[in-house]
Amino acid sequence: MRELTFTAAAHEGLAEEMASDPTIFVVGEGIGRRGGNFNTTTGLYDLYGPERLRDTPICERGFVGLCVGAAMTGTRPVVDFMFIDFILDAMGELINQAAKMQYMSSGRLKMPLVLRGCIGVGGASATHHSGSYASIFVHLPGFRVVIPTTPYDAKGLLKTSIRSDDPVLFLEHKSLLNTKGPVPEGEYTVPFGQASVCRQGTDVTVVAIALMVKKTLEVCEQLVQEGISVEVIDPRTVAPLDIDTIIESVHKTGRLLIVDETFAPCAIGAEVAAQVMDRAFDDLDAPVRRLNGVQTPVPYSAPLEAAVVPQPPAIAQAIRDVVAE
């Protein structure tokens, strides 16, 4: 099968959807002629022009609010934030408006709105360009939260996101953008709410989020050498969360670690831990453990940056610790 980068796969997904549905438009800063800071829209401006590839002023609240109104009136906006950090000025429009319109109108309105942007710590991006914020949108009702980690999923899930009538956060870890993977030629989509078991194992289950999937997979061979068989699960969408797949795995392994580079308190790891305890308490041979980034703004300098997110040795050690209990 041909190999594409994450970025190219997602681009193909967007391009296919835009070709088949003229009501889709993209807004963002530099997503027109420039093709997007992360090449999310390269070449599309030439095909569809400024109305469908709309360069905006720097007014995130404004253009998100605009897209909410557009989604209510028959079009399908995709907001390209570049860095997801820039979403914060638009929280009111998202939490109080986008997420509530379907409910308040008893389903008479739809909210086909995709909010995409890069997440994650890496490359000395520093504190204003390293955020994730997924857990906030998992906490609140009304959102879908998608975090693909492979090119295949990036394309398939972006297509599902664009076709969804719900507001969808589509979060792309910046350190995954250039990774390559197989992507079939033909049409396909990946559904929401289906975790992917990236690696089968028997001793311990690791639920990893975003870049941590890759980092976790990196240490599994080493752990096999040590006699530890790791099952790695990538939830792919964290809202809806495929808890069944996780519980099934824990039923087999009896041990669970959640690895997420974002802050621990009230985050996805806590939620998975609470749900697994709630539904599979008797399966647990050890307490569910979490490995998260440390609770601090993200610093710039390499030694500091490396210190605030889980690195492969720490992941390996956390897995050993869970298994040893």
Next chain:
Amino acid sequence: MRELTFTAAAHEGLAEEMASDPTIFVVGEGIGRRGGNFNTTTGLYDLYGPERLRDTPICERGFVGLCVGAAMTGTRPVVDFMFIDFILDAMGELINQAAKMQYMSSGRLKMPLVLRGCIGVGGASATHHSGSYASIFVHLPGFRVVIPTTPYDAKGLLKTSIRSDDPVLFLEHKSLLNTKGPVPEGEYTVPFGQASVCRQGTDVTVVAIALMVKKTLEVCEQLVQEGISVEVIDPRTVAPLDIDTIIESVHKTGRLLIVDETFAPCAIGAEVAAQVMDRAFDDLDAPVRRLNGVQTPVPYSAPLEAAVVPQPPAIAQAIRDVVAE
């Protein structure tokens, strides 16, 4: 001891602090002459005038950003949001600016900023006036999150909040504002990070948040009749969270329920559950359970509104269920 309402006690705390520190000022809509929609500032305008009791235009992002700059330059702003729902337009200023200034300046800047407002479901406030959002600020580094439930704590914690050099969310459940309780005449404060054991018990620990403390206490006598002895813990501040007190209690009871009217996923209950499992797995005789509001925007009509937050019968039942396991 004299009895004051929650509102009067908090007002007294603010008034005392403003009297002793001329760098404190309050901003908000109608907090000047009007004295605040919830009487948070009654009478203070006459004492301190418009510079210290500043009626603002309706620009939450703007005046929060202003207060961030003020806090960096020698004054101590208190933002009175009226309803905390209105904080959402200011998320960028809070998450990317207020919460990061001390860190980015290696402690050379301080951020003495209080963000107060009413939270909670009740009184047909409907979906734009019923929010809480505490868990979001617990998730992110840099914030203190205070949720008092008694007049005594309201005063003592507001004073601590105003004196703190960190950004503090001070969240007042609207259904508690008129409740009365003892408040001593003299000066006192309540520290951050100390939970209050509101009721001693031996069979099960309930950690309750905001109004749920009151609702939980309401059912305890009935449960005693049934032979269930409930220990009720009010964390009072959820960041920092006094997990030690909770774990100590679980050590005794072996069972834990967290009752919180806000949404379950990635919320305080999940965090408490995960931490307790992490640190007291062997103390647990049953899985930690959560009782939360349902995952939906808050509807207006009484029968719907009542259906979306835990009511006393449901709390009692959840406690029975945990004990029965």
Next chain:
Amino acid sequence: MKSKATGQKSVAQATNTRLDRRTSLALYRQMLVIRRCEEQLARSYQAGFIPGACHTYIGQEAVATGVCAHLRPDDAVFSTHRGHGHALAKGVSVRRVIAELFGKATGCSAGRGGSMHLFAPEVGMMGTSGIVAPCILQATGAGYSFKLLKTDRVGVAFFGDGAVNNGAFHEGLNMAAVWELPTLFVCENNMYATEVPFASATRNQDVASRAAVYGLPGVAVDGNDVIAVYKAAGEAISRARAGGGPTLIECKTYRTRPHAEGMRDAGYRTVEEIEAWKARDPIPHFRAHVMATGMASEDECDQIDAEVKTLIEDGLQFAMDSPWPDPATALDHVYSTGK
């Protein structure tokens, strides 16, 4: 670009303009429906039938009436916390508005919303909002859709003076202007945001003048003169439908009741001020105009008054008789897929 001066001139013209009889009576009737419905809601509030907030539109009826008279059901209106009048003028029935404030299943939002969340997209009422200002952006977005879809539909935002100093105003008007969107921005400048005077919130109380900054036409009209509003809105909406882009209309008006039911009326404003504006009540003023111009006799007007009275009584009865929402439905429609 139309200057503010031009806009004000169009007010003067407007009061001299004679509308046809049919239009005039429709405007009269619509204003009266809003007024009587609001009066009923105020009474029902006092009687305890309305559990949540209730912000009446009394005194401002000419604005919603004059604007919405030009709108079709497929045009999209986005409104505020003070939105009963907009909903009624856009075609939501009295029954469904009263039932909604009562929290009944038959309300336009099925009891989920109350006063501040009136939804009836089937007639282009895209929602009122408990949050000040998002309506400005959403109407801009409707304009975006309608342009992209190559229709002649328009998006309309109603908002108060309180929203003018909010960033959404700045961002929304700028985008609408630069992209020439078919959007109408209707500012109801009633001089107060709750109890805070507009004069203390900004040094520039001339809202219409702000349009020029963004490069769109700004017009100030007497918001208590339904003809003036009708005229200005008509021009702006025709222009928008024809691809001529957005317009800001500032309607200078006044709410003669408290900010919300149960709140105080004066203290922050003088009784004289309130009385002076009551004397400029848009409804009797227009009724007199209709009769003076011979468009309708007093009897005909009385006849309309009686019909409206019946309509409100019917609406009230309907709301009273309607069932409560079923708590089992509380979780429905959070997502498009139902789950």
Next chain:
Amino acid sequence: MKSKATGQKSVAQATNTRLDRRTSLALYRQMLVIRRCEEQLARSYQAGFIPGACHTYIGQEAVATGVCAHLRPDDAVFSTHRGHGHALAKGVSVRRVIAELFGKATGCSAGRGGSMHLFAPEVGMMGTSGIVAPCILQATGAGYSFKLLKTDRVGVAFFGDGAVNNGAFHEGLNMAAVWELPTLFVCENNMYATEVPFASATRNQDVASRAAVYGLPGVAVDGNDVIAVYKAAGEAISRARAGGGPTLIECKTYRTRPHAEGMRDAGYRTVEEIEAWKARDPIPHFRAHVMATGMASEDECDQIDAEVKTLIEDGLQFAMDSPWPDPATALDHVYSTGK
């Protein structure tokens, strides 16, 4: 209120104004320090010593220089992603700026910030920001503090044309005007936000004209003319210190390098445009002026050039030699209490 026209007149005056020798040489030196430091940073970026973003200020030096010449260490500057020049002009040493971009412990933010997060509150550099526009609000807040504390200190926001269409501009300027805060808003209009031309982001590219809307003076100056900037800023800052409230100064200027190092320079703009602005380089222009007016000889200017060269070399060496931050400190100072 000063009109835009007045503002433009003051540009004309400014170029005729003779500054004293001391001031002139200080301005020349400051601009050159920024230029040479930026050139060094660009080289260091290419050599791989700067791991993160690097937005140079090359071409815009006259703005930070002309404004900050009037500021005291206790005045507060709030800046943007393109903030090296502001930091240097406000008194942060070349050593600490280069070290910060290198991510060293000796950097002004101890290696925590990099290019977009330069903090040195001890000299009134209250931070640059990776997010566009909050600086406007924070400078307004500094003005609020300084007024409440009854000092004559001022808050200054530097921001680009890209921030002008953001709600923070609207909300900040409105509050500063209505409360008469001692705040200076300096817009560096370099005609592009990344690759998006200002002309496509708004129909009104005349930033200074927007001040009138809020009721504060707005002045447009040639941002490549350090005397013009110096003059306009001087007036505005004196007024602010004297209790006369805020001013908006629009400095029309240009960045002659790419938006950030490693990005493309043209494509979205023509080579001719870039060359035309390079011909208007503020530094040689002012050097010629200094010599033409007899304030300094060519030798004296060369002497300054040499000193600056040494200063940059010293800064580079310092950054090279400095230690990395200790990972064990990564969690310090999240809270005021240390924990």
